Amino acid sequence: MKTCTGNILPDSLTGAIFAIEGIRDACVILNGPTGCKFYHSAISDEQFVRSLSFDPLSFSEQFYFGQPRVPTTYLDGQDYIYGSGDKLAAVLKAVLQKDYKLIAVINSPGAALIGDDLELILSQSVEDIPCFGIENCGYSGTFGEGYGNALKKALESLGLSAGEKRENSVNLLGLCLQQKYFDQNVAEIKRLLGLCGIEVIGTPGALDGVETLKEMPKAALNVVVYPEYGLHTAEYLKTTLSTEYIIPEAGPPIGFDATEAFVTEICRYFGLSPEPALEKCQKARARSYLFLARYASLLGLPKGAVFSVKAEASTAYALVKWLTEYLAMVPAAVELLDDRDKAFEAKLEAHLAQMGQMEVLGRNAHSTPTQMVFADGSTIAQLRLQECSCCGMEIGLPSLGYLDIVEKSLFGEKGALFILENIMNGLRYAD
Secondary structure, eight states: OOOOOOOOOOBHHHHHHHHHHTSTTEEEEEESOGGGTHHHHHHHHHHSOOOSOOOGGGGOSTTTTTOSSOOBOOOOHHHHHHOSHHHHHHHHHHHGGGOOSEEEEEEOTTGGGTOOOHHHHHHHHOOSSOEEEESOOOTTOBHHHHHHHHHHHHHHHTTOOOOOOEEEEEEEESOOTTBTTHHHHHHHHHHHHHHTTOEEEEOTTTTOOHHHHTTGGGEEEEEESOHHHHHHHHHHHHHHHOOOEEOOTTOSSOSHHHHHHHHHHHHHHHTOOOHHHHHHHHHHHHHHHHHHHHHHHHHOOSTTOEEEEEEOHHHHHHHHHHHHHTSOOEEEEEEEOSOOOHHHHHHHHHHHHHHTOGGGBTOOGGGSOOSEEEEEHHHHHHHHHTTOOOEEEEEESSOOOOOOOSOOOSSHHHHHHHHHHHHHHHHTTOO
8 A cells, every 4th residue: 555644743732732731730721623632632641541531421511522631712713703712711710620730721823823812811810820821832843842842831830940959869851741651761760760879859741740840940960861852941941940961872761771871871970870770781681681592593583673663863763773783683764753853863873874774764664664663553553554564562652552551661671671572572473
């Protein structure tokens, strides 16, 4: 089957909504038509469950339309002419009864053309709760742009101020609802750094509550896990709070090498030993060797197996480097998302050039034959529709709907073993 177009990627509106929905006790009010809310509410509720019911009748109140998250003003033709002020006042009244600690009103692209004064409406309706409006998310901006701008406004509304720093402490930046297993990725970093005596204070956008976010100025260092999403926040916090930041050279802690480098670089900053965390990685390496040795003796794999990746530049670099160096796998396609960090893109190019594989960079993952694909669920589904008998591992959203009851992570030594498990089981059935 001929593929005429790739998947539609999340834009700046989605980034802005997910940035605030990723705050545990915050609420996003979408000033826009009903259709703009359904995907965002569904993903927010899937990634961070607040309700035990799927029954639409449980959320039949006005503005919610059968979903528990992201109430909307359901704009129609009259509102585009006369304004949405009355509807915004009404939805704010309903939301204020739900004990949120932060409220954001975000305009859809169409609503941004109306010209309603969101700040004035908020000042007239909300008292004693931090709140803000986003008039324009950027129209054709990327997910990362919308995410970074919204998170900055959220932190501004909390009135953060510089204070005494807590020794050996960090904030983790760039994690969000759009990422697969984001909550367990956070937990893995906290566990590994905790073994080395480093405290994680805040993870904005990754389910911290407002009170936790207010503690962020106490961190001695900001660690930018994903520069595509966290660099904007890091620069803002450096300007306002004088908190230094680092972007780990090896990228996110995906695979054994990147995990060890990630922990070592942060420990070096504080003058601490990374050995307790490295010991965990060494034990995981030993376990992986047992399975790899037996697997390779029978099938000769995963050495030489072909794979594709669709991800941000930082994720693609860490994953490609690990798969090619540790497992001797061969890239077929490396497709980068619109949000890409130039430094990691350059590192990825240099690594592929050294392998003599520069031609794979920029190939569409959804139309390139492969044995393993690391991407979002839609890309994996497209390959299967083209009768490609590859195995897919989801590393981003949207998903194929698999219910992850057992906690999983892509980060740390546990994440490396999880990825390896998917590869070894997947290649048994791929052509």
